[in-house]
Amino acid sequence: MKINAFCLLLTFSGFFISTLAFASDSFLLVLENHLFTPAKVEVPAGKKVRLVIENKDAEPEEFDSFDLNREKVLFPGRKSVIYIGPLEPGEYRFFGEFSPNTAQGVVVAKEPDNAS
Amino acid sequence: MKRVTAFVSVWLCVALSPIFAWADGMVVDKVYHPYVLPNEKAAEWRLHSRQTDTKNYLAQRFGLGFAVAEGLAIEGFAIGERNPNDRDNYDLAAFEGEVRWQIVEQGKYWADWGLLFELEKRTKESAYEATTGLIFEKEIGRTSLTMNAFLIREWGKDIEDEWESEFRAQYRYRLVPAFQPAIEIYAGQDFFGIGPGFIGLYRFEGQRQLKWEAGFISEIGHNGKDHSFRLALEYEY
Numbered sequence: 001m002k003i004n005a006f007c008l009l010l011t012f013s014g015f016f017i018s019t020l021a022f023a024s025d026s027f028l029l030v031l032e033n034h035l036f037t038p039a040k041v042e043v044p045a046g047k048k049v050r051l052v053i054e055n056k057d058a059e060p061e062e063f064d065s066f067d068l069n070r071e072k073v074l075f076p077g078r079k080s081v082i083y084i085g086p087l088e089p090g091e092y093r094f095f096g097e098f099s100p101n102t103a104q105g106v107v108v109a110k111e112p113d114n115a116s
Numbered sequence: 117m118k119r120v121t122a123f124v125s126v127w128l129c130v131a132l133s134p135i136f137a138w139a140d141g142m143v144v145d146k147v148y149h150p151y152v153l154p155n156e157k158a159a160e161w162r163l164h165s166r167q168t169d170t171k172n173y174l175a176q177r178f179g180l181g182f183a184v185a186e187g188l189a190i191e192g193f194a195i196g197e198r199n200p201n202d203r204d205n206y207d208l209a210a211f212e213g214e215v216r217w218q219i220v221e222q223g224k225y226w227a228d229w230g231l232l233f234e235l236e237k238r239t240k241e242s243a244y245e246a247t248t249g250l251i252f253e254k255e256i257g258r259t260s261l262t263m264n265a266f267l268i269r270e271w272g273k274d275i276e277d278e279w280e281s282e283f284r285a286q287y288r289y290r291l292v293p294a295f296q297p298a299i300e301i302y303a304g305q306d307f308f309g310i311g312p313g314f315i316g317l318y319r320f321e322g323q324r325q326l327k328w329e330a331g332f333i334s335e336i337g338h339n340g341k342d343h344s345f346r347l348a349l350e351y352e353y
Contacts, residue, residue, distance in 0.1 A: 048223070060155070062323060066293045069255055070222060073154045083223030088257065097323055 025049040031074060032056040034099035045089040045109040051082040061103060065094035068107065085109070142166065142175055143304030144333045144344040147286040147313075148264050150230025150251040152218040155323065156183040158352045160191070166344040171200040177212075187218040195236075212236040216251075227254040232264070242273035262286045280305070286313060293317045300331050302344075308337040309344060324353045 025044065030037045031053060043049045055061055055074040063072045063082060074080045074096075084092075087109035096103030142164055160179040166172070174197070181191025190213070197209035215233040222228050232249035249266040268280040281304075288298040298313035313331035320326070327350040335342035 062153070062155075066290070069260065069290060071151070071153060072222075075154075081221070083221060085223075097319075 026052050029053045029105070030056060031061055031096070031103065034061070034096065034102045036094075036096070036103055036105040039105040040108060041105065042108045042110055043085065043087065044112045046086045046112070048083060048085045051084060051107070052079055053082065054079045059098065061099065062097040063094060064097045065092060065107075067092035068094060070094075142173065142344075143282055143284075143302045143307045144309060144331065144346050145284070145302075146329065146346075146348055147262050147284045147300060148216065148230070148232055148249065148251050149262055150218055150220075150228045150253050151222060152183055152187050152189045152216055152230075154183055154186045156181075156189055156352060158182070158191070158350050160193075160348065160350045162349075163347040164344065165346075166342070168342045169340045172198075173200050174198040174206070175209075179214075181214070189216045190214065191216070208239055210236050210238045223255070227252055229253075232266075238272075238274075241275070243270070243275045244272050245270050258290050260288045260290065262288070288313075288315060293319070298331075300333060302333055306338065307335055307342075309333040309335045309342075311344075324351070326351050 025047060027041050027043060027049060029041065029051060034057060036053075041051065053063065053074055055076050055078060058076050060076055061074040063070065063074055063080070065071075068082075068084050068087075070082055070084060072080055072082050084107065087107070089109050089111055092107040092109065094105050094107065144164060144166065146162060158179075158181050160177075160181065162177045162179075164173075164175045166174075175195065177193045177195045179191045179193040181189055183189045193212040193214065194208060195210040195212060196206060199205040199207070213235050217231045217233075219229050219231060230251035232247065232251055234245075234247040234249070236245040236247075238244075246269045247266050249264055252263045252265075254261045262285065264282075264284040266282040266284075268282065269278075270280065271277040283301070283303040285301040286298050287300075288296050290296050294316045296315040298315060300311060300313040302309045311331060311333040313329065316328045318326045318328075327348075329346070329348040331344075331346045333344040333346070335344075
């Protein structure tokens, strides 16, 4: 039996193109002196959103959150984008792997009517 | 949820369709995730034990890998296998090179995608295997569905030239970092296996962390005993 690789590629390509879903809301955080500011970010529940994190420190940091299921290297002097959600209402903790005692924060997902 | 179900159904239909010649050999192995961190460096060890009514297979692999660019990692493996017909004969059976490519930003689209390329050379025979894999992951609340579909080309003077395919899937519940239970499915030539898997993570200081995975897979397509156990330890630094 021969594989119809073209069929396979076409199937997967079709799904890839048809499954685009962009996040519309952005939330800016700054990492400076190994601290995230703001340390508490309120986002609407049930929506995909973007965390834009500007690392103003001279060293790289690694954003890590088991709650959000995300790991991302934050290069110094750059803005990094982390896509999260859609989230259930609740609190989702995150930290910086290189400065876990200081670089900490929480994303609070709220129903759209309650989100600030 | 309907969309996820429809999507998985199509993946399974394509993977299980008769256009495939299934991959032979050891089908149970790691289920790949489509993520690469820019500074990633890792040492890896994998064990696979498979027992049937008549044979007992054992394979181990040691790998060293690192990211060469944002979203692109390479890894080299040495693979040891025990001859199932001669239990005292455990040998270096193959070398393998692997490239993983994260092709979309995690969470940006409806699902996350990656590609895998592997080239394996058997040490004692003229036999080569090139693999191209499509890696898919979809986050559904606190669970993650990961699927791998591989196209494999085998060639060499000592083996028959042929195209093959493999399918792997893992549905994981992110309970706590140290313990994430999963269900795993593997399909290959004369093999359709399913069973529980366990994934865990222990974090040391900084970027250093130890990931572990284990799975107990039973072949359910045939009568008779065919059980596989897989274990993987990956130290990232």
